[in-house]
Amino acid sequence: MFIWRNVRGSVEKRDRILKELEEEQIYSDIQKAKAEWERAVRQFEEAQGEDEIDYAIYVLEAAERKYQIHLKRAKRLGVKRAVMSDRGMGM
Numbered sequence: 001m002f003i004w005r006n007v008r009g010s011v012e013k014r015d016r017i018l019k020e021l022e023e024e025q026i027y028s029d030i031q032k033a034k035a036e037w038e039r040a041v042r043q044f045e046e047a048q049g050e051d052e053i054d055y056a057i058y059v060l061e062a063a064e065r066k067y068q069i070h071l072k073r074a075k076r077l078g079v080k081r082a083v084m085s086d087r088g089m090g091m
Contacts, residue, residue, distance in 0.1 A: 023079045030070045037063040 044056040
């Protein structure tokens, strides 16, 4: 009986560690996407000429979408820290 308790405890500990690692990865992805979005905003603000503006809009929309996708993923998986601390852009 003692062995099974240890095995179950080890499995639960492994699952908890894996969940924490996944949450850290999600949080990291959100931080990177947010930085990318902020760079895209600056690029748009500094764009000159029709071609640069068009490209900046394309990059900005893609960055916004990527950021939203990561926030939704965090919310779906219940990663409260990432969702609550990154409200820089609405979903």
